[in-house]
Structures are given as structure tokens and as C-alpha cells.
Amino acid sequence: MMRHLATLIFILIACEAKSQVLPADTIPAEIAVSIDSSKVRFNSKLRDLRQISGAPTPFYTYFWEFGDGHFSFEKDPLHHYRDTGTYDVRVYATNNYDDGKPPPTKPKKIKAPKAPPIQYAYNSFKSGGSIALKTNRMPKPAEEMVLIVAYRNKPEWNIENLSGRIAILYNEKQFKQNNFVLNDTRKYYNEEKTELKTLLAYTPLTKVIEEDWKQKGGPANVTILRPAEDSQLLKEKADLFRNAEVWKFQNLKKGEERFMFLSLNTTPEMLQDTNAVVTISAVFIPDDPLVEHELTDLQLQIVASHDPNKMMLKNRRMNYRFTGKNRELAYKVRFQNTGEGPAKKVAIGVRTAGILDLSSLKITGSQPNCIPCDSAYTNQSCLDTVILKDSVVFVFKNIYLPGVKQKGVSDVDSTMGHIEYSVKFKKKPRKVPFDSQAAIVFDKNEPIYTNRSVGRFKPGLSPSLIAVYGSQLNKTQAINLGNKNFSLGLSIAPFAPHRKYLQWEIYASSYNEAETFLGRQEGVGDTVINRIGYKINYRERFQKTKMVSVDVVPAQLRYNLNSFVGFGAGALVSLNFKTSGERTQNTYAQTQGAQGRLENTVFTATVKEDLKGIDHWTTTLFADVQIGRVRVGPALGLRYLHSLNISDRRISTYLTWKF
Incomplete structure (x- = not known):
């Protein structure tokens, strides 16, 4: 009996040892390069994906840095270098619906030929602004993330050469611990590092004129600022963050777009704030006093796993002392078509907390941007909203949402969508956590369930x-x-x-x-x-x-x-x-x-x-x-x-x- 027991223990230990050897999370992504005349084609070799039980089929998404200030989200991108030289190429692969870590990134030096001039279209400024932020992935605790900082000289300004400053603000003081640690900054246009205090002294700002900007067709997430001696808006904004990175740029040509890449590590301490929504802010301040200054926010959700279908509650940790029935909660459900073909209908069913008053629900934004179905003509793209007792269903009808694996689809953003809404409490709630969860159905496929978005109240004293x-x-x-x-x-x-x-x-x-x-x-x-x-x-x-x-x-x-x-x-x-x-x-x-x-x-x-x-x-x-x-x-x-x-x-x- 004892001999059989010892044999069983040995087998279990061996299996455990084997299970510890199998994962290849520490193997870096291998970059392969093929050059045809002036064209450089890239592809990567990655570890095999491991299926999470009950989850959709796992897949990789990609972010490439070509080492010359340009990038791509394609799987096997084709790139043209403007000058012959040696470049550091990086690929960041994100493992969606996979139970391991993303493959580590290891730069590879390549020698590239000079190519004829080509204009790349990045769609970075869909908002119509002059500065934009984007990341390669939603960050997990103790994981690297790349922040893409895009800025441009808008043609309508009619300025041949523009100089100024840009600032990145991160690590909000509302969190006890830092959200990110800056590992590396990669810039390609001789941007010079400067100090935040220099920026604050350089250009005082006046009040927000966001409403005027909206009326002119501008987006809601971009705030336009103008110089004035008596304004403290930028200082107030900077006071919300622990860290700032500021650069001075020169000779930004009319219509030119430039990009910087910041490698940020999410701190391990953020594990306790999984599903928290953190903010990174960017400020664009031209030297020309007649050109608008801009401020934009990028909101990121700290995630426990890489899943493109997520639900988040903004400002999910609330001060109970100041929370009443009129407090508005802002929810956002993100979804992505990961299939091989387009989706024509997307239904998002949200199970809500019983303490929420669904009669107060307001839709505050959506992508695709659709009109309500009750005012649409036959077969027009529209958004239908069905409110039940303790749930709400949002249905995008007659839309075209490309799939990630669809042939010819290179713009990852086109495969994504979201619904944003606000809702109030029925009455002053009890001081206990409450949660919501969404189920997303693409056409007639099986539902995909999101994370539970939990609202909590700060303990207070x-x-x-x-x-x-x-x-x-x-x-x-x-x-x-x-x-x-x-x-x-x-x-x-x-x-x-x-x-x-x-x-x-x-x-x-x-x-x-x-x-x-x-x-x-x-x-x-x-x-x-x-x-x-x-x-x-x-x-x-x-x-x-x-x-x-x-x-x-x-x-x-x-x-x-x-x-x-x-x-x-x-x-x-x-x-x-x-x-x-x-x-x-x-x-x-x-x-x-x-x-x-x-x-x-x-x-x-x-x-x-x-x-x-x-x-x-x-x-x-x-x-x-x-x-x-x-x-x-x-x-x-x-x-x-x-x-x-x-x-x-x-x-x-x-x-x-x-x-």
C-alpha cells in the first residue's frame, strides 16, 4: 500500500514538474524579415496559444514599431523606410483569451534600403484634435504597455513650421500606489526633454471652452484652452497626477504627424485595483499664441486578462458621504468582432445591480454611432434599447463591423465598438459593493460574457x-x-x-x-x-x-x-x-x-x-x-x-x- 502511495506521489510530482516546464511565457517573440527591392515585410514566430476553458478561441493581436517613428497593428506588415540604415524593430503580441503571459519583446536590428516617399495613414486623429493617445493593449498588473503619443500641425492652421511643447501626465493621486513606471521613451524628431514647472510658467491657461468646440464639430474628449494670465487650469490638472513627462518640439511642418513611444510597466500593486479605470492625460501647447492649446484624456482599464470584450465603471470607488440617489454612474461596454467575417447585428445584454434606477438611463456615446431605431427608416443602421426589470439590452442593427480575422482588414479599430451610458441610484444605496455584467452576441453566435464591473465605496472615516x-x-x-x-x-x-x-x-x-x-x-x-x-x-x-x-x-x-x-x-x-x-x-x-x-x-x-x-x-x-x-x-x-x-x-x- 505504501509503495503504491509513493508511486502515486512521484507521478503527481512529475506531472507538476512537467506542467511547470510546458508554458513558454519567457520565450521572446522572434521577428522574421524579408526584403524585396525597397519593400520590407515583417512577420513573427510566437509561442502556441493555450485555450481558456469556456472562453472563445484565443488569438494574438499585434503592435509593430519599425524603429523610424512609424508603427503598425497588422499581423504581417509591409513597411517602406525613407532612408537606408539600421533600425531597431519591435513586435508586441497580445494573447487574447489565453491563460499565459504575452511573449516578451526583444528588439531586432535590421538593415533596410531606402524607399520612395510614401504617406502613411494612421487615423490617429479621428477626434479632429492635434494630439492623441493610444495604447497597444489594456494593461495587466506587472505587464508592459506601449503608449503612442501622436501630435500634428493641422493643415487648417496654415502654419508652415510649428514649435511648442507636449506633456504627458500619469499616476493619478487618487490611487494610493502608482499605476505605471516609465521604462523607456523612443522619439525620432529631436524632441528635447524639459520640466513641467517650465511649462506651467511658460503658458498660463484660461477656462475650458469645450462647449464652443463641440458646436464647431469638435469631439467631446478634447478640451481647447487659450492663453490667459489668470487661469490655473493646467496647474489644477497637473495637481491630479504624481508624474509628468514634458518635451519641446521644433519645426513641425504643415500637415505633418509625429509619433513618440513610451514603454510603461503597470505596477504589480494594481492587482488589487483590477477593473479600475485610470487616466493618462496629454497637453499640446504651441508656441504660436494664436493656435489653440489642447488637452486630451486617455482612460484605461486595469484588466486581469486580455479580453477585448470588457465592461467598466468609471470612478468605481466612490465617497459614500457624498453619494445620493442623484449620483450618476458612467458605464462603458467595449466589444470587438474577433471572427473571420463582418457582424451585422451586435446585442449587448447588461445585468444591472438592483439598486440602479433604469428609468434614468441615458446613452452618452456609441461606436458605431447610430440613431435610435424608433426614428430610423427600414434597414437603416440604428441602436435599439430595451429596458427590463433588472437588465438592459442594447442592439446595434444593420451595421457592418469587420472581423479581426477577416481578409483585407488592417485597421484593428474598425473591428471594435462600444456603448456608453449613465444611470442613477433608485435611492441612497447601502454601503456594500454592487456589480454589473454584460453578455455580447455577434449575429447568431454564442454569447461572450464580460468581466463583472464592481462599484465600491471608499471606507471613509x-x-x-x-x-x-x-x-x-x-x-x-x-x-x-x-x-x-x-x-x-x-x-x-x-x-x-x-x-x-x-x-x-x-x-x-x-x-x-x-x-x-x-x-x-x-x-x-x-x-x-x-x-x-x-x-x-x-x-x-x-x-x-x-x-x-x-x-x-x-x-x-x-x-x-x-x-x-x-x-x-x-x-x-x-x-x-x-x-x-x-x-x-x-x-x-x-x-x-x-x-x-x-x-x-x-x-x-x-x-x-x-x-x-x-x-x-x-x-x-x-x-x-x-x-x-x-x-x-x-x-x-x-x-x-x-x-x-x-x-x-x-x-x-x-x-x-x-x-
């Missing part, structure tokens, strides 16, 4: 004042509380919790005094005081100490049954600090009176003492109940306390007010 009055059930011999059993305290807890939570408390209260009997001395002898003889029977010594007690609750577990009743239990540590004291000696003596009778006399001597430090400490367990506004507001409490190391039991009542 709720300070509270506490006034306590208590009574002892049995007094100790060492401490005389007298009539002073009143104390004031302060507590700190999460704001308006709807689940179990921890609370911390501290109190300060004064005792009358603590009196300690130090001892008795018998048969001391005789003495003479003021020529009168006394017989000393005995002496007693006492020490009286005045103290201040500091009570600390380092750990208390509480639970609110509802908004009006709460329970708690924990431990209280009392530290008694000596502030002053005195020693008293009482001498009990007898003397012979006038008629020969013995008379008793007591002589008292007192000496003041300067006492400092801790006299003693006690640990007390307690349990209590609160009635009132137990989450935020006033509440009345009743608490039972039982000390562990002294004979002390109490019942105290207290009034607390949480803010």
Missing part, C-alpha cells in the same frame, strides 16, 4: 464624541471612585458602515484618589512631646495618590442590525497615571491626664510626594447595544464591562454622536 456615565457593581479595595464616574471619549470608525466593522476608542477620566495602606508598627515605645510624656501604642502609614485614567479600546468589532440598532464587543485597556500624592503617618498614643486617667491621642504627619508614571493597568472585556442613529448621528448605548485582572464589574450608559 467617521469621528464620534462619546459621553459615558457608569456605576460599579462591586468596588475594589485599592480604588475609591467616589462620585466621579464620568468620562469623555473619542472614537474612529468607517463612515456609515452596512457590514461588520472595527472601531477604535479613547477616553480620559479622573479618579478622586487611590489610597494604599502601607503597614502598621506595634510597640514603638515612649516619647516626650512638649514636655508631656506619651506611650506610643502603634503607628499606621498610608499613601494617597491622585490619578488620571486613560482608557483605550484598541479593537472592537461592531455590527449595525439596521440604521437604528447596533451591537458591539471588544476589549478596553485602562492605564492609570499617577499625577501627585502624599504619605500620611498616624501615631496612636496615650498620656496621663490631670486626674490620673489615660487619654488617647492621635498625631498625624503628612508629607507631599511628586509622583509620575503608570500606577497600574487593567484589561476589561465588554459588550454593548446602541439605539438611535447608529450609522451617522446620535445614539444611546448601554455597555457591560468585566475586568480580567481585578475584581471590577460595571454597567455604563453613554451618548455617542457620529459625524
Whole structure:
């Protein structure tokens, strides 16, 4: 039996070792090059994809850098170099629906011939602006991402040579940890590094005139700024980020487009913020004061896996103190046709949280951009919206959405779409996480399910004042509380919790005094005081100490049954600090009176003492109940306390007010 068990263990260990050898995530992508006259063709050799159980068929998407400031998202791109030379070529392959890591990128040097001039069309400025941001993938924690920074001299400006500055702002301060680490910057047009403070001093900005820009046909995500001495908009924007990269550019020709590439690593700490939406901002400031300055934002979702079909909630971590029924939540569902042919119909069914008011739903954007179906003519491309009890269905009808694997499709963006909408709460929600999820159906294919988009509330802090009055059930011999059993305290807890939570408390209260009997001395002898003889029977010594007690609750577990009743239990540590004291000696003596009778006399001597430090400490367990506004507001409490190391039991009542 033992021999069979040992054999089984050996087989399991061998299988485990084999499973650890099989993944080839550390093997870099191999780049192959073929040159025909002045044409250079690229392709790559990548590790085999590994199917995730239940997911669509895995596939790679590609991003190529050709080492001359140009790029491509095609699988096997063809490129023409303007000059003969040696170039560093990179390929970034993203493994969609695969259970491993993307193949590492390793630059390859190639020697390329000079080609006839050719104009590449990148569609980087679909927004109509002069600066744009794009990435090769949605970032996973601890993974590299390439940020493409595109800027141009718009022909309508009619400026032959334009100079100015561009700035990239990243790592938002709203996150405790950094989102990205900058690894490398690849630039090809002699852009010079400068400082953000130089940019801030160079061009103050005025208020946003975004509405005017929209009316002129411009996009909603581009903000146009104009110079003015009294504006702080750029400074306010920069204050939202920890890091900035700024460059000065020169001689940007009329109609010319330029590109920079920033390699950014998503920090491993972002694993705890998977599905968080992070922002990278770019600012374009020409030297010519008559040319508009532009600011654009790129919003990225930190993902757990590479899946082109995603659902995200912007600003998903909310401050509960300022969240009410009128708070608008902004959702976005992204989808991509990964098939071999075009899709004519795309249906997105969203299961929503029950706390959302679907009657308040508003569509804020879509791609393809379609009119509502109730105002469309027959067979016109349109968007239909069907609202059910706890779900909503968006249906793109009569559209043409190319597939990633479709022959002749080179523009990856054309295979993607999205729906954006806003919705409000039915009422002020409970302070618990809530989630939504989408199912996407392309034509009549099986549904593809997105991630769960979870909304959460920040813990927040709720300070509270506490006034306590208590009574002892049995007094100790060492401490005389007298009539002073009143104390004031302060507590700190999460704001308006709807689940179990921890609370911390501290109190300060004064005792009358603590009196300690130090001892008795018998048969001391005789003495003479003021020529009168006394017989000393005995002496007693006492020490009286005045103290201040500091009570600390380092750990208390509480639970609110509802908004009006709460329970708690924990431990209280009392530290008694000596502030002053005195020693008293009482001498009990007898003397012979006038008629020969013995008379008793007591002589008292007192000496003041300067006492400092801790006299003693006690640990007390307690349990209590609160009635009132137990989450935020006033509440009345009743608490039972039982000390562990002294004979002390109490019942105290207290009034607390949480803010």
C-alpha cells in the first residue's frame, strides 16, 4: 500500500514538474524579415496559444514599431523606410483569451534600403484634435504597455513650421500606489526633454471652452484652452497626477504627424485595483499664441486578462458621504468582432445591480454611432434599447463591423465598438459593493460574457464624541471612585458602515484618589512631646495618590442590525497615571491626664510626594447595544464591562454622536 502511495506521489510530482516546464511565457517573440527591392515585410514566430476553458478561441493581436517613428497593428506588415540604415524593430503580441503571459519583446536590428516617399495613414486623429493617445493593449498588473503619443500641425492652421511643447501626465493621486513606471521613451524628431514647472510658467491657461468646440464639430474628449494670465487650469490638472513627462518640439511642418513611444510597466500593486479605470492625460501647447492649446484624456482599464470584450465603471470607488440617489454612474461596454467575417447585428445584454434606477438611463456615446431605431427608416443602421426589470439590452442593427480575422482588414479599430451610458441610484444605496455584467452576441453566435464591473465605496472615516456615565457593581479595595464616574471619549470608525466593522476608542477620566495602606508598627515605645510624656501604642502609614485614567479600546468589532440598532464587543485597556500624592503617618498614643486617667491621642504627619508614571493597568472585556442613529448621528448605548485582572464589574450608559 505504501509503495503504491509513493508511486502515486512521484507521478503527481512529475506531472507538476512537467506542467511547470510546458508554458513558454519567457520565450521572446522572434521577428522574421524579408526584403524585396525597397519593400520590407515583417512577420513573427510566437509561442502556441493555450485555450481558456469556456472562453472563445484565443488569438494574438499585434503592435509593430519599425524603429523610424512609424508603427503598425497588422499581423504581417509591409513597411517602406525613407532612408537606408539600421533600425531597431519591435513586435508586441497580445494573447487574447489565453491563460499565459504575452511573449516578451526583444528588439531586432535590421538593415533596410531606402524607399520612395510614401504617406502613411494612421487615423490617429479621428477626434479632429492635434494630439492623441493610444495604447497597444489594456494593461495587466506587472505587464508592459506601449503608449503612442501622436501630435500634428493641422493643415487648417496654415502654419508652415510649428514649435511648442507636449506633456504627458500619469499616476493619478487618487490611487494610493502608482499605476505605471516609465521604462523607456523612443522619439525620432529631436524632441528635447524639459520640466513641467517650465511649462506651467511658460503658458498660463484660461477656462475650458469645450462647449464652443463641440458646436464647431469638435469631439467631446478634447478640451481647447487659450492663453490667459489668470487661469490655473493646467496647474489644477497637473495637481491630479504624481508624474509628468514634458518635451519641446521644433519645426513641425504643415500637415505633418509625429509619433513618440513610451514603454510603461503597470505596477504589480494594481492587482488589487483590477477593473479600475485610470487616466493618462496629454497637453499640446504651441508656441504660436494664436493656435489653440489642447488637452486630451486617455482612460484605461486595469484588466486581469486580455479580453477585448470588457465592461467598466468609471470612478468605481466612490465617497459614500457624498453619494445620493442623484449620483450618476458612467458605464462603458467595449466589444470587438474577433471572427473571420463582418457582424451585422451586435446585442449587448447588461445585468444591472438592483439598486440602479433604469428609468434614468441615458446613452452618452456609441461606436458605431447610430440613431435610435424608433426614428430610423427600414434597414437603416440604428441602436435599439430595451429596458427590463433588472437588465438592459442594447442592439446595434444593420451595421457592418469587420472581423479581426477577416481578409483585407488592417485597421484593428474598425473591428471594435462600444456603448456608453449613465444611470442613477433608485435611492441612497447601502454601503456594500454592487456589480454589473454584460453578455455580447455577434449575429447568431454564442454569447461572450464580460468581466463583472464592481462599484465600491471608499471606507471613509467617521469621528464620534462619546459621553459615558457608569456605576460599579462591586468596588475594589485599592480604588475609591467616589462620585466621579464620568468620562469623555473619542472614537474612529468607517463612515456609515452596512457590514461588520472595527472601531477604535479613547477616553480620559479622573479618579478622586487611590489610597494604599502601607503597614502598621506595634510597640514603638515612649516619647516626650512638649514636655508631656506619651506611650506610643502603634503607628499606621498610608499613601494617597491622585490619578488620571486613560482608557483605550484598541479593537472592537461592531455590527449595525439596521440604521437604528447596533451591537458591539471588544476589549478596553485602562492605564492609570499617577499625577501627585502624599504619605500620611498616624501615631496612636496615650498620656496621663490631670486626674490620673489615660487619654488617647492621635498625631498625624503628612508629607507631599511628586509622583509620575503608570500606577497600574487593567484589561476589561465588554459588550454593548446602541439605539438611535447608529450609522451617522446620535445614539444611546448601554455597555457591560468585566475586568480580567481585578475584581471590577460595571454597567455604563453613554451618548455617542457620529459625524
